[in-house]
Amino acid sequence: MLFEGLDLVSALATLAACLVSVTLLLAVSQQLWQLRWAATRDKSCKLPIPKGSMGFPLIGETGHWLLQVFSKIFSHEALESYLPKIQLVIQDTLRAWSSHPEAINVYQEAQKLTFRMAIRVLLGFSIPEEDLGHLFEVYQQFVDNVFSLPVDLPFSGYRRGIQARQILQKGLEKAIREKLQCTQGKDYSDALDLLIESSKEHGKEMTMQELKDGTLELIFAAYATTASASTSLIMQLLKHPTVLEKLRDELRAHGILHSGGCPCEGTLRLDMLSGLRYLDCVIKEVMRLFTPISGGYRTVLQTFELDGFQIPKGWSVMYSIRDTHDTAPVFKDVNVFDPDRFSQARSEDKDGRFHYLPFGGGVRTCLGKHLAKLFLKVLAVELASTSRFELATRTFPRITLVPVLHPVDGLSVKFFGLDSNQNKILPETEAMLSATV
Template structure:
């Protein structure tokens, strides 16, 4: 009797749900069929293995939720070359030193630069990241002056001052410090001071931090321009940054020219004029946002990873302190003094090997080509992996072990690290600001081990997340104490 009474309800539910289930199933089937048929039929080679996920969104949600494990799990399942669908684009992901040279050295002949649309729109068409060919080469020459030895030497006193103030403030706090957010505040202050030649007001810094945070959190997001979307938030933050920096640049121009002003912005304006480019207000504004974003997000990530490894490895801290005592750096340390700290250099290299802030780089196939026995169709994005390449390189024994000594000159003498170690990328896209980033990390490490000690305030070490930049899930909660 009960079954007789329930049966009409079950039939009704089935009739209501069945069309939706069939529609979803058909949509998923047609989505995957579309990509199977999108290969270049003049090539006999198959597409790489992998899944294109759900219609429209692909595997973007899995990527955002799984972080580092997303790519690692698929590499273990499919190998060093696999396909997926991220941020609205079909993507082939590649890792391993043997497979990277065509992607890093053959720009314009095999691949071109192609960041996701969200990153392209937020950084702007005039940014170094989004330029290519002759324009990219010319802009790199202009940017290079910002990171010359003379320029780095001029930034060093300000960097040391700001780092010292930050670490002293952390030690004075009675409770724990959330290292990642605080590192971002520090790197933003450094980026603003280096760029402008002086520190903006506290109110301006607060606004810069809020908008840069919004930009960095949403730079890799689905390009859906609707109220409340990450894309809309990122674009709004970009516009506010452009408004502030545009006013600064315009005011400097009216006061006699940007090229006569201090800081990296003045060097950039002078360099562009000397190279015959003479960047306008919009170009300088996009350059300023790009430079601040790079210093803010990636350097803060590396600084947080540095603290994490120092907590985990007290023997490394002891060895660093011994080196610093031997060298006896003073308050007026010069660039050459810091460059002579070999063990410190090894520590920074090892941090960047284990936890590179940027997990990889985007390219686009300019025409169909072969890689590892698979065809990479024209127009598809190609994402090369830095992190997995480091983890699978035969040059690095026991890659899961933090071991700065692996970078000793006698250990590396017979090894060619190129394409095996690339925390700053390689080829024509190698990070132009890598020396400044390493200098900030070294000054930060020197200050930490010289004036403080610390303890983790959580029971376990945090999970590391991959998107948008490598960072700890809980921010890394640490209590700092003064060694004085």
């Protein structure tokens, strides 16, 4: 009995220690998110930083005009203008992957792809490929040290992150100045154009420092989560070949693929993509099972009660996206990858307002969600249309959730280009077909 009593005391002590550790972890993680926003900005920047929120840095508690700007940046008209450029960037990337003699690390390459998309399409910078590669390496160093403890010592992660930010901002300032000087030949308004034009319309002309900070934040917002979702999409298409073939059937039915398998000529359009119902189901299911981030923070505006517990006004609370998806009663067999759960016949996500929230919910839902979904849809179409890909390892890798969801080894995959008969294209032929954006 004595030993049983000691075991109980030990178990209670362990439980108490775990609860304290979790509490401290949540408190520290919130502070790190706030430090992350501060780390992306220069101290001379006058744009406010959001309080108690993981929301987009430029939105937060800023003026109404910024909300209008971002409604334009992610409007239907803006997405329509981005679409051909996104398709070209993805096509060019898949050609490079297919011509590579060895397997590629999908997660690392997806990061490069989303960075390139942000630079080329969202910001409209014409940076040479060699300089773009160097800028990505510096940016990767910046990202790797964003969540470092704010201890400014030589060789610390914080110091490396600050140094990387300084190099980044020099490169971005050069690109911004070149962009401001060269206004001819532009066939669409990118996000940075809209930000600059709208600020002038509201009498809030932005300084160079604010433009650099805003540019860096736009890149950050489009980078990690989209790379995570892109990697998860490729992994699920590898795991579920029947889903890939059903997707190809839909593309054939809509005239995007010929019956023999080769892609039809012409660029994609928004109305064309919106008509691909099964593609939409695939993307939704990827985002349900493999949401890039775990959740978000909110500040309590009014004291409320939840399950008998009172949550005071002013507290910071965290909501879990993954736990919501895992426990929502509307989803059947939650661990099964089943795109058809979102079909018109089943519509499992229609039975509740907050059962499905991969992009958050409420007034602070992700402003760039439509751009993210558009990118994933184009990637899926191009993968189904122009590539054959195989897992290069014996088993699929384990998934880690920090800092965003991704495979621990990055997912090693061998890509092959396809000709009209769904056969491999030789690297020499592929090089001849390559195109630049």
